[in-house]
Amino acid sequence: MKNVCVIGTGISGSTIANLLSKKYNVDVYEKAKGIGGRSSYRRYLNNFGFDHGLQYISPKTSKFKKFCYSLQKKRILKNWRGTHKFNSNKVLENKKHTKLIGVKGNNAISKYLLKNINCIFGYELFKIERIKKNWKLSFLNGDVKYYEILIISIPFAQSKKLLINFLPNFFKNKNVKMDANITVMTVTNKIKNNFSSFLFDDEVIGWAAKENSKNRFKHKYDLWTIQSTFKWANKNISKYKSNKKRFTNFLINRFNKLSKINVNKIYFTNIHGWLYSANKKNLEIQSFWSNSLKVGICGDWFGGPRYENGWISASDLYKKMTN
Ligand SMILES: Cc1cc2nc3c(=O)[nH]c(=O)nc-3n(C[C@H](O)[C@H](O)[C@H](O)COP(=O)(O)OP(=O)(O)OC[C@H]3O[C@@H](n4cnc5c(N)ncnc54)[C@H](O)[C@@H]3O)c2cc1C
Numbered sequence: 001m002k003n004v005c006v007i008g009t010g011i012s013g014s015t016i017a018n019l020l021s022k023k024y025n026v027d028v029y030e031k032a033k034g035i036g037g038r039s040s041y042r043r044y045l046n047n048f049g050f051d052h053g054l055q056y057i058s059p060k061t062s063k064f065k066k067f068c069y070s071l072q073k074k075r076i077l078k079n080w081r082g083t084h085k086f087n088s089n090k091v092l093e094n095k096k097h098t099k100l101i102g103v104k105g106n107n108a109i110s111k112y113l114l115k116n117i118n119c120i121f122g123y124e125l126f127k128i129e130r131i132k133k134n135w136k137l138s139f140l141n142g143d144v145k146y147y148e149i150l151i152i153s154i155p156f157a158q159s160k161k162l163l164i165n166f167l168p169n170f171f172k173n174k175n176v177k178m179d180a181n182i183t184v185m186t187v188t189n190k191i192k193n194n195f196s197s198f199l200f201d202d203e204v205i206g207w208a209a210k211e212n213s214k215n216r217f218k219h220k221y222d223l224w225t226i227q228s229t230f231k232w233a234n235k236n237i238s239k240y241k242s243n244k245k246r247f248t249n250f251l252i253n254r255f256n257k258l259s260k261i262n263v264n265k266i267y268f269t270n271i272h273g274w275l276y277s278a279n280k281k282n283l284e285i286q287s288f289w290s291n292s293l294k295v296g297i298c299g300d301w302f303g304g305p306r307y308e309n310g311w312i313s314a315s316d317l318y319k320k321m322t323n
Contacts, residue, residue, distance in 0.1 A: 003147045003149070004149040005026075005027055007028075008154050010037025011311050014109070015310070015315065020321075023322070024149065027117075029139070029145075030120070031140075033121055035110045037110075038300075041105025049216075050223060051105065052272050053106070056099040057099075057101070058097060058308075075103055076103060076108045078100070078103050080100070080214060084198075087198055087258060125138070126162075135294075149294045149295075151297070155276035155299060155301060156176035156178065156301050157178070157276065166295060177279060179305075180273065181233045181277035182271065183272045183274065184224075184255075187222070188224060188265060197210065198259050204229060205254050205258060206227050206230070208224055208225065226255045247271060248270075277305075279301045287316040296320070298314045
């Protein structure tokens with residue numbers, strides 16, 4: 001069996017790794033400490049935590065709906081209930097809009113897909129070379145590995161940088177601009193209400209989710225994930241690391257004012273900046289595969305800013321590789 005290396009454990013990497021594991025020896029490398037990429041679940045003491053990236057899955061295509069339904073039956077996914085409040089005159093609430101979340105965290109699908117696959121964490125790929133018919137992969141920790149087939153499932157800018165010497169011009173010249181996002185996680189005083197999330201029509205804050213409403217844990221305080229708008233994050237992402245405290249306070253105060261829920265005690269905060277959060281436009285292809293070089297690329301950004309597009313891209317790449 002040929003040896004395949006997949007880079008990334010988000011929905012794209014975990015889907016392609018799972019599909020390929022039926023035919024090949026697959027190893028998955030991930031620069032972070034855990035599974036999920038932009039669908040990671042930030043876990044803290046006593047199992048409470050925050051979905052600080054992907055908020056919910058709302059399947060659109062029949063194949064992905066079927067896949068999600070099978071995961072609901074296995075208790076990997078569930079519906080997110082409660083009142084999802086639209087603080088906006090422009091956006092109308094669509095009560096039929098499905099909101100699926102992971103039973104134990106939004107990285108549940110990746111965890112399920114990767115459960116029998118060799119995953120190596122804390123490995124950041126920084127250099128790719130072609131030696132005879134193999135890929136030589138150099139990682140930041142000094143390790144070097146060789147594989148016959150290489151699959152990359154990371155955002156466009158990073159994929160392009162790593163594979164610049166191997167990609168055809170039509171592909172590397174594509175203009176894929178990804179927006180940023182700045183996300184605050186906070187534990188606040190408990191407020192009696194049935195709100196699960198807020199969608200705001202604001203320059204700064206786009207969305208907030210009450211983690212307690214997902215019924216994964218019980219907590220005497222409220223846990224909120226507050227996400228900025230793309231516009232505000234694009235302007236501030238380069239300054240966020242040196243302004244963490246200021247930005248955290250600013251976003252919490254703004255959330256308090258917009259939601260009118262009266263946050264008056266803060267017990268915990270953390271902030272995360274997503275440099276590559278989502279891209280608005282889609283490409284005219286769903287994945288990239290070079291049969292002569294044995295290198296493939298998949299990612300949500302082929303299809304636009306949604307989780308489902310990562311799954312579609314990986315499924316498309318698998319078809320290209322096996323046809
Ligand atoms: C704040 C935010 C909110 C979102 N909300 C929603 C939502 O509500 N609904 C929705 O459908 N979508 C949402 N999305 C988008 C959704 O999260 C993504 O579409 C999806 O998770 C992308 O999956 P992916 O596998 O393509 O990429 P990623 O999840 O980014 O996976 C790439 C993986 O590769 C790893 N990696 C990168 N570089 C290297 C390297 N050099 N070496 C090793 N590993 C590397 C990364 O750590 C990561 O784990 C949101 C995204 C963000 C950021």
